[in-house]
Amino acid sequence: MSTAEREDARLLLSSLPVVVMAVVAAVDLTAGPEVGLLPMVSLGPAFAGLIGTWRRTVCIGVVALLVCVMLGAYDGLFETRRGFTAMVSVAGVTLAGVIAAVMRGRREAELASVRSIAEVAQRVLLRPVPRSAGMLRVAVSYTSAVAEARIGGDLYEVVASPFGVRVIVGDVQGKGLAAVETAAAVLGAFREAADDEPDLSALAARLERRVDREANGERFVTAVLAEVHADDRSVVLLNCGHLAPMLVHGDGSVDFLHPPAYALPLGLGMYADEPAHPYRAGFDEGDQLLLYTDGVTEARDAHGAFYPLEKRAALLENSEADAALEALRADVVRHVAGPLHDDAAMLLLRYR
Structure with a gap:
């Protein structure tokens, strides 16, 4: 309305x-x-x-x-x-x-x-990310859902580590204060471990242990970890049951960076047969990498149609990263024509 x-x-x-x-x-x-x-x-x-x-x-x-x-x-x-x-x-x-x-x-x-x-509490939890990290320009958008679900478990963070710029975007199962507590635990562990762990597998294992201690098997977190290497123009990803990031190439074409095999969400690692394995994708100048939560892709219009994210990639053409992401966020809200039914977080990376 x-x-x-x-x-x-x-x-x-x-x-x-x-x-x-x-x-x-x-x-x-x-x-x-x-x-x-x-x-x-x-x-x-x-x-x-x-x-x-x-x-x-x-x-x-x-x-x-x-x-x-x-x-x-x-x-x-x-x-x-x-x-x-x-x-x-x-x-x-x-x-x-x-x-x-x-x-x-x-x-x-x-x-x-x-x-x-x-x-x-949400603003303290999701503190502002740096507008630039290393060779990257960063933009973040967070749209709260309806009042009943205003406190959610969507999370994001960007850390410039000795191993490259490391990013996490995730979504905690459930809503309310319990979800916020789990999200805070994941972000705290990520901020601490991003500077210490040499690879994403070890970083994910650290987060897994933290979620297991905090949630005690009663809650899980879908998340995607990213590590951008500016020297070889690539991004290393580790996907723990989360939505595949969207890569928008300089020519406007779109790829969704699906992993060869998804890892289980954080908190469910006890059921995994083997540890999660990272995978690599090209990420060159002119490309844009969008990480997001399901509040974006599962936003429905009045007819029940999901938001067509791939078809809206052209909205990210603005030269200013913040303005480009705001255009995409506004389009999601227009698609729903009302309050969202789930929190929607988006994080955009592009080279400076």
């Missing part, structure tokens, strides 16, 4: 209590007191309590009581108990609406506080 559509919906909901009371009053004046619609004036404060603040609910309730008094006097209902019964009904519904509005406001404040803390 666009900003304009949300604003129109908000205005419609805000005017609903007044519209309801106006309709009830018009029908009562037209049909007469025999119809017995006067107590329905209480629908005004009832709707106000559901969608407005308690102060607005009180104001709508006062207006409803005035309407009730005027219509009751016009219809001659105060000569019997019907008029007083209608006023008591309006007053009671207004009181209930005020209580509901107060409780809803408190819940919304608590939810806003939790979301704020969650977003801060």
